[in-house]
Amino acid sequence: MDISLDDFHNWWIYFLTRPNRSEMISMTESCREIPIKDIAPEGISPETVMSWSRDYYGPKELRERIIESQSYEDLTTDNVIVTTGTNEANMLAALAALDAGDEVILEMPQWMQGYAVCKHILRAQIKMLYLKEENLWKPNVEELKDLVTPKTKLIWLCHPNNPTGSVLDQNEMRAICEIAEDCGAWILQDEIYRNLEWNNVVSPSAVNYYDKSITAAGLSKTLGVEGMRIGWLACRDKAFVEKCNAFRIYSTLTTNLLGEKLATIALQPKKFKELVEAGKRIGRTNIKLVDQWIREHNGCISWIPPGGSYNTFPKYHYNMKSLEFCKRALDYKIIFTPGGAFPGGEGHIRLGVAIDTESLEQGLRRFDAFLTSLKQI
Numbered sequence: 001m002d003i004s005l006d007d008f009h010n011w012w013i014y015f016l017t018r019p020n021r022s023e024m025i026s027m028t029e030s031c032r033e034i035p036i037k038d039i040a041p042e043g044i045s046p047e048t049v050m051s052w053s054r055d056y057y058g059p060k061e062l063r064e065r066i067i068e069s070q071s072y073e074d075l076t077t078d079n080v081i082v083t084t085g086t087n088e089a090n091m092l093a094a095l096a097a098l099d100a101g102d103e104v105i106l107e108m109p110q111w112m113q114g115y116a117v118c119k120h121i122l123r124a125q126i127k128m129l130y131l132k133e134e135n136l137w138k139p140n141v142e143e144l145k146d147l148v149t150p151k152t153k154l155i156w157l158c159h160p161n162n163p164t165g166s167v168l169d170q171n172e173m174r175a176i177c178e179i180a181e182d183c184g185a186w187i188l189q190d191e192i193y194r195n196l197e198w199n200n201v202v203s204p205s206a207v208n209y210y211d212k213s214i215t216a217a218g219l220s221k222t223l224g225v226e227g228m229r230i231g232w233l234a235c236r237d238k239a240f241v242e243k244c245n246a247f248r249i250y251s252t253l254t255t256n257l258l259g260e261k262l263a264t265i266a267l268q269p270k271k272f273k274e275l276v277e278a279g280k281r282i283g284r285t286n287i288k289l290v291d292q293w294i295r296e297h298n299g300c301i302s303w304i305p306p307g308g309s310y311n312t313f314p315k316y317h318y319n320m321k322s323l324e325f326c327k328r329a330l331d332y333k334i335i336f337t338p339g340g341a342f343p344g345g346e347g348h349i350r351l352g353v354a355i356d357t358e359s360l361e362q363g364l365r366r367f368d369a370f371l372t373s374l375k376q377i
């Protein structure tokens with residue numbers, strides 16, 4: 001099977017392998033990094049055995065905490081499986097919902113996994129639903145209506161969105177679900193950034209709106225624990241969940257036991273709230289800082305402030321491809337992701353606000369110097 005990395009991942013490999021990488025400030029981080037002690041100050045018992053818990057779906061207690069903490073309405077533990085991150089949940093859902101060559105609609109720009117899985121693994125017929133800046137990076141429902149056909153099998157969404165930070169409201173989610181229902185398509189909504197909404201209104205979860213919705217989510221971003229590798233998949237259709245689980249048993253078989261234990265602790269209601277709030281405090285401070293900075297540079301750069309997630313997608317006002325822009329920024333020891341790495345994102349950069357405020361301030365000073373250099377061209 002031919003699988004080549006997309007421009008997004010090629011870019012990450014490019015900057016991660018620069019000889020002076022350690023001197024650079026990453027201004028594109030989509031999640032924080034927290035130590036284990038923030039979740040379990042007492043640690044994990046050294047007596048913990050590393051055998052497989054033999055729960056084919058993920059520990060029941062963990063699935064109960066997922067349902068409760070995410071406010072999934074009227075779901076039982078049979079509707080949820082624990083996965084190795086959101087990536088695995090996305091992959092399982094796509095494998096279970098699609099046959100080779102099926103028609104899929106992908107929101108773009110978004111996390112590039114959907115494109116890779118649909119193109120390289122499922123050889124699906126991909127149609128893009130472009131999110132546009134003038135529509136606050138939200139899907140245009142009329143355009144979606146024009147794109148769907150009776151052959152459409154899946155609509156793949158991501159909100160709060162990576163890379164733009166756009167969030168759907170309940171009416172928008174309902175409208176999309178109605179379109180999917182009319183043509184019988186599944187909705188797969190990657191909700192990895194849910195709970196990180198800057199107006200404090202938790203955004204709608206697809207699984208609460210439509211029987212053929214699949215929610216893929218996890219703790220990587222909300223808590224800043226990418227290495228925990230804990231995510232989940234939720235769907236009202238239990239037969240579909242079983243099918244996803246069958247794919248999981250023949251791929252990763254089980255998630256990691258330490259991750260399951262930490263996730264069960266992290267999802268205790270009070271703990272979860274505290275951990276999410278700690279991240280949001282930093283995010284809010286950083287967004288304010290960047291907003292102020294962008295106002296001061298309004299001829300050079302502009303943005304739609306993010307509704308959720310640590311991702312933002314500013315537009316730069318220079319006649320230059322985003323890859324060129326980001327390569328030149330590396331000379332000033334700051335890292336962005338070129339918007340052109342996402343279909344529909346050229347002319348923008350992904351700026352992440354998940355780093356600590358002091359590093360962000362330092363990064364913005366370097367960004368100042370970089371923009372000054374561009375004015376002199």
Ligand SMILES: Cc1ncc(COP(=O)(O)O)c(C=O)c1O
Nearest residue numbers: 085086087111162192218220231
């Ligand atoms: C939208 C989106 N989905 C999934 C992932 C991967 O998540 P996980 O670490 O839970 O597998 C990422 C990582 O950046 C992401 O941005």
